[in-house]
Amino acid sequence: MNQQRLTIALLGSGGGVAKAVLALLNRSAGDSSSPLHRHLAHCRIHCVDLKQRPKAYYREHCPLLSRDMSLHTLDANDTSLLKKLLKRIGASLVIDLSWADTVSVLSVCDELGIAYANTALENKEVDEMQELEGFTLIERFIRFEEARGGFTRAKAIISSGMNPGVVQWMALKLRNAYPDEQPIGCYIVESDDTFYADPKLAEERTIYSTWAPECFLDEALLNYPMLASGGVPLFLYNHVYDLRFRVKLGAHLFHGCLMPHEEALTLSRLLGVESGFLYKVSNPVTAILRQHREDSDELWSWKHQLLDPNDAPLDGADLVGVLLVYPDKERYMYNVMRSDEVAPVYGTNATYLQVACGVYGAVCALLLDEINTGVYWVDELLLNQESRYGDYLSYYMAEFVTGENDTSDGLLLQRMRDWPEGWRTSESE
Structure with missing residues (x-):
């Protein structure tokens, strides 16, 4: 990804995974030998969460990144508001660590041509259907697989945490x-x-x-x-x-x-x-x-x-x-x-x-590797694209x-x- 200034939208920024991801990115920002150091030196991060943390929280846990950080209180399931925000800030990468519907968020990124990475498949409708109790994971998987063929503009790595990932x-x-x-x-x-x-x-x-x-x-x-x-x-x-x-x-x-x-x-x-x-x-x-x-x-x-x-x-x-x-x-x-x-x-x-290291690997792959447009599970990425995903993991794991x-x-x-x-x-x- 050739980008003069990296602009990241981090969804679910107040959660536990996001805290770990921000810690890794903060460490990379201060480490000149890290794979992402050059990108993070001129990066702006927009933290998005329905239950947003105060600025002091981010200053404490990621002080190097917080210097150029904006906070937004927003429900990522509201795709209309999310789309407006991503367009306004000129986002080049969405890291989705929220509980928002995966297909909906990815649809917005695909429409705008924004790179996307997440850790898990989410689908609120599936979770609320009692008749699917016992089969919610497979139903989320099936619905995602049915939708993924319609995404034609985004580069996306799906479910890159520790496992999956x-x-x-x-x-x-x-x-x-x-x-x-x-x-x-x-x-x-x-x-x-x-x-x-x-x-x-x-x-x-x-x-x-x-x-x-x-x-x-x-x-x-x-x-x-x-x-x-x-x-x-x-x-x-x-x-x-x-x-x-x-x-x-x-x-x-x-x-x-x-x-x-x-x-x-x-x-x-x-x-x-x-x-x-x-x-x-x-x-x-x-x-x-x-x-x-x-x-x-x-x-x-x-x-x-x-x-x-x-x-x-x-x-x-x-x-x-x-x-x-x-x-x-x-x-x-x-x-x-x-x-x-x-x-x-x-x-x-x-x-x-461990989960954050998987996210770090996906972010590195999207920013540093020559990946064709498409939506990939990690194993598909490794089989079908030239990616150094494993090298990136090993830097902090x-x-x-x-x-x-x-x-x-x-x-x-x-x-x-x-x-x-x-x-x-x-x-x-």
Whole structure:
């Protein structure tokens, strides 16, 4: 993108992901060797949020960027007002970290020829339709896929966070390292044991999460477990926390729950394999979700609390990776970040920083790479365009670990394990 002066509209600027993204951009602005330094030196950022933060908030968390920053209180779902704003400020890039309807916002960007990046598919109409309960993620995916062919002017990277996003790059990098061997399965895996360093701070009737608790509960409570085979979604009519699946990444061994996720669909479609997302959260939260499988509606009335290091010190780490399964072996690649190491530098937890790194990679790709006009999932971008997305990620992300397991447990349903009797007091592996 050749742009004399970069003008960014950041939607959802007051949220947790935006805070982490701004922290990374602020660091790039002060680092002459960073990929985006030259662009950020003459950049103007317009922060857009329905519940806008005060200017002091941005001065504290991104002081280098706040010097040339404007704040707007606006509902991004109001596409008429959003369009007027983007035209008036001459936006060249929209970073959408809001809960606004993805297709609507992207339609405005496409009409105006503005580059676009986001972290997740949003669709308010789907979320409000009770008859779609259990299938909201796949419905958002289907509606987006039906609309994307109509976008002809924008360059857009869809769902570039950690997962979806960075994990798609991991999967392709790992597969391409052994081009003569075809995997039969590709699983996205995450083990996040982040919690308060002092567990006594945990309150009763509270759900804790390292990212938006409402979105986490949507996956953990409302949607059915889903895997994909050759791009076809397959649903298991169980509660998510009825089932658990074994994951081994060298010395790391954990049992995750199967949850619906977009990258399982895109990777399954592109690689022609079985794919699913296996997620393990902290033991206290796992125990609550297990205990309330039959009365999960009650949990929506509980307090929902983000695990924020600015509230109290956090302990634990977030491990996110991919596991490629072959007939006779498994190969893996993962990234680990610790919140107690991330917080002093970026003022956020490890999960949000991982997501921000994916956004950073997408922004770099849109601004620095010669990408053809089009709307891309990250795996499609890497397969169909010349992009250095992975190089950009590595600038701020911790080391990626790769390895191989000697034997394979086979496809996902062969990995199912019953929950141990002692799950209420400990996570028995």
